[in-house]
Amino acid sequence: MQTELTLVIGNKNYSSWSLRAWLPLKRSGLAFSEVFVPLMTPGYKDKLLEYSPAGKVPALLIDGRPVWDSLAIAEWVAEQKPEFWPRDAFERAWARSVTAEMHSGFSGVRGAMPMNCRASGRRVELDDATRDEVARICEIWTQCRETFADRGPWLFGEWSIADAFYAPVASRFRTYGVDVNAACAGYIETTWSDPLMQEWLSHAQQETQVIEKGEVG
Template identity: 45%
Template sequence: MPKLVIANKVYSSWSLRPWLLMKQLGVPFDEVVIPLDLPDTKARILEYSPAGKMPVLIDGDVTAWESIAIMEHVADAFGAAVWPQDRKARAMARSVAAEMHSGFQHLRSACPMNLGKKYSTRDRGTGVAADVARFSEIVRQARERFGAAGPFLFGAFSAADAMFAPLATRLDTYSIALDANTRAYVDAVLSLPAFREWREAALREAWVVDHDEVDEEPIETFRNVA
């Protein structure tokens, strides 16, 4: 059985992506969690990952790191429906997944993923607003062109949705105002059985990573840690 090595579930956006995809598509795997910012974190990661980063998937004599590479291996090795079947939809899905991989820097920087807290609505800057507007445009275009068969970007759940799942959590955590179409999509992602499983496990974690905790008073706290 393949082994997926991930970081803390409360904070780790990159780890969530392949974990969510594999869980939601029913691809079995063993899970190894390596907490971040501990004295032995780097050494433990290097036991599995040649890049010294997580997530990493070990499948027999194959090692795949970086989220999109892991997802492509899942498609190749297990025949999972990682991407849409329609050629045009698949091209767009790969494009927006790659855009997510390298983009949305303002939102990612100002609003780090944190499933343990919720913050009030506030002005988070023009960069964040631009990122949110771009995300909403992606949702609108994908749903209008290819989303008739289901609630996700291309109808059925795919790697594109897994790539955007951490962004969806940020929009919820930081109470960012959304149009009805984008809000419905975010709710669909957060309602996935696999995501609910991830979040429930995240809220049981005791580790706190200071650099992923914003200097702002939350309006709700969902786990009891120092």
């Protein structure tokens, strides 16, 4: 019998963690259905708790059983699609390092520049700590692109889970006009023009709910 997959996500315009899980699952070609829980609406938390013990999105229901947290979901998908991590053991560890660095850090960037796919031309003042985070992200992207340029346009040449984790960051840098070098600008463009990203963005465009704390700049 085929496994039944349901991905529970929040607003595509704002939910960066949902995007991190949706991209690998969509790219895998596995059939899944989506459940949309509009965040910050009355009763939304109880709704989330029906699906995820953590009360957050994303959650992946595998035959009704939950896997929660974007990284756990991405790892499950990569078990079905091992090519979603680099083949070489060191490169795989490197990709996991940059993914983990995103997953557990960059709180300044997340706080100052919330993902808002519909917005453009926004500008925010960044404090020194957040500027340092931006510089670190650019360092990660530049080093990866310089190393793997001959294998393809993604961080590790071919698309990997690391690209899913940095997709919301690329979106933020674009929305808030963050000044980056040519390698990073090229990577942001690669992410933005990806057909799956475009699909996500077109769904975000159709959403009408406005979440105030996501409207910055």
